[in-house]
Amino acid sequence: IEDIEFHGIPALRLHGPQGSSAVIARLGAQVLSWITPDGRERLYLSERAVFDGSVAIRGGVPVCFPQFSDRGELPRHGLVRTRQWEVSARRSGDDYALVTLSTGDDAASRALWPHAFNLELTLMLEADRIDLELCVANTGELPFEFTAALHTYLRVVQVEDVALEGLYGHDYRDAANADAVQRDSGTELTVDGETDRIYRRVRRPQLLRAGNLSLGIQQQGFPDTVVWNPWVDKCAKLADLPADGWRHLLCVEAAAADTRQQLAAGDEWYGRQTLVAV
Numbered sequence: 454i455e456d457i458e459f460h461g462i463p464a465l466r467l468h469g470p471q472g473s474s475a476v477i478a479r480l481g482a483q484v485l486s487w488i489t490p491d492g493r494e495r496l497y498l499s500e501r502a503v504f505d506g507s508v509a510i511r512g513g514v515p516v517c518f519p520q521f522s523d524r525g526e527l528p529r530h531g532l533v534r535t536r537q538w539e540v541s542a543r544r545s546g547d548d549y550a551l552v553t554l555s556t557g558d559d560a561a562s563r564a565l566w567p568h569a570f571n572l573e574l575t576l577m578l579e580a581d582r583i584d585l586e587l588c589v590a591n592t593g594e595l596p597f598e599f600t601a602a603l604h605t606y607l608r609v610v611q612v613e614d615v616a617l618e619g620l621y622g623h624d625y626r627d628a629a630n631a632d633a634v635q636r637d638s639g640t641e642l643t644v645d646g647e648t649d650r651i652y653r654r655v656r657r658p659q660l661l662r663a664g665n666l667s668l669g670i671q672q673q674g675f676p677d678t679v680v681w682n683p684w685v686d687k688c689a690k691l692a693d694l695p696a697d698g699w700r701h702l703l704c705v706e707a708a709a710a711d712t713r714q715q716l717a718a719g720d721e722w723y724g725r726q727t728l729v730a731v
């Protein structure tokens with residue numbers, strides 16, 4: 454595990470077994486790169502991403518807390534994407550490397566959201582997989598509610614050619630279509646237009662298939678799975694995405710988006726997303 458500069462900002466590079474590696478920035482505790490033993494980069498990071506902390510970095514795995522998207526009064530996707538997190542643990546063994554970054558409430562967060570909290574994001578890298586675990590601790594004296602997500606940007610060669618399996622039979626809230634609730638009836642999800650869906654109470658892992666490359670996606674603790682692709686028009690409106698950015702990304706997010714999570718004083722909540730190259 455080495456301290457590096459990545460696009461000019463402080464980050465850690467984890468070296469795992471069989472040539473695997475990952476990079477996590479202190480800004481936002483955002484994982485920005487995951488390379489599997491076959492040498493492939495599995496996360497999408499925009500070539501127009503901004504790294505000065507003025508906006509969230511476009512790509513990798515942004516951490517959204519204590520609000521998912523614009524579903525509340527707080528800034529979009531909450532308060533922690535643009536802050537510097539502390540490195541609170543790092544260790545490695547023959548078959549893994551692990552780091553934990555943490556952050557908590559401060560005057561700026563309390564001005565917008567009057568709660569005491571501590572967050573830990575742990576990245577564990579193994580040969581063919583990464584685990585991302587978010588721990589939310591209520592360090593105050595009153596209960597609070599939150600929504601959250603690991604807003605994972607997966608890199609794909611061509612989004613029109615991928616299929617996401619595992620969401621069959623689930624209800625989803627369609628944010629690209631006036632929040633209408635629909636039930637998925639296809640055996641696989643394909644993307645052929647703007648897609649912004651919150652699948653609720655997801656019960657099975659997903660499999661992203663793209664030609665002969667597949668990625669298994671699992672989550673624990675997070676009840677919902679969000680699938681997002683901006684497609685051509687929305688992409689053109691996002692200054693930090695190149696014109697063809699939509700084609701090379703698919704966000705598959707582990708989220709607590711539809712139902713607010715309640716956390717009693719002194720309690721902790723855990724949510725995890727696991728990506729496995731298969």
Ligand code: TA6
Pocket residue numbers: 509521522523529530604628649679681704706
């Ligand atoms: O998770 C999907 C979503 O909430 C979309 O509605 C979408 O616009 C997006 O996240 C990106 O948000 P951002 O604040 O990073 O531009």
